Amino acid sequence: MKIAEPTVERLVQYHRLLEQLVNEGQKVVSSQEIGEMLAFKASQVRKDLSYFGEIGKRGVGYHVDRLHKHISGILSSPRCWSLGLVGAGNLGEALLGYNAFQSDKFSIRALFDVDREKIGKKIQGIPCFSLEEAPRIIRESGIEVVILTVPAAVAQQVADIVAEAGTVKGILNFAPVSLSVPGNMLLASVDISVELEKLLFFLKHKED
16 A cells, blocks of 8 residues: 555654543544644544544544554554664754654664764663674664764765665664665655744744
């Protein structure tokens, strides 16, 4: 099944919201309520959820616990993914401390950096290795996904080093630069400056 990226993003948001509602003890929720809480149109919510085979009852809505489990099944990985992170600076350490990075879907096995003060030590319980060792450590640890939190000027060089391992299937890039990766590797980029520019653009036009 080919699913558009925006649909997947909304699905993740539905799951996060439903998890919150389950913890709060809410039993039923309507597409209108979901839409209001996530700033989506109710029609979009209904379309997304029916696309994945979960149809609520008109006038009743969705059973929160059942819908949460349904979406969990769609998003759940068949196994726990092994991750690596390159760039144990401020952003890298911030991500390691982020609650969303504590998941049973993935485990960060190794960190890589060029700072000799960090190499050979553990940062938040995760061993940090020299970037030069990355291809070997990635292979030995079975790492398939790598997060890049490095300066833009070296991001492509780092991506090339990571690709040398031959086991990496995907890169999540936080550097504000476009990267070139092998055709068999997926690339996702998070450019915070672009997202901020988008927000400011919409705020400007809202004021106008």
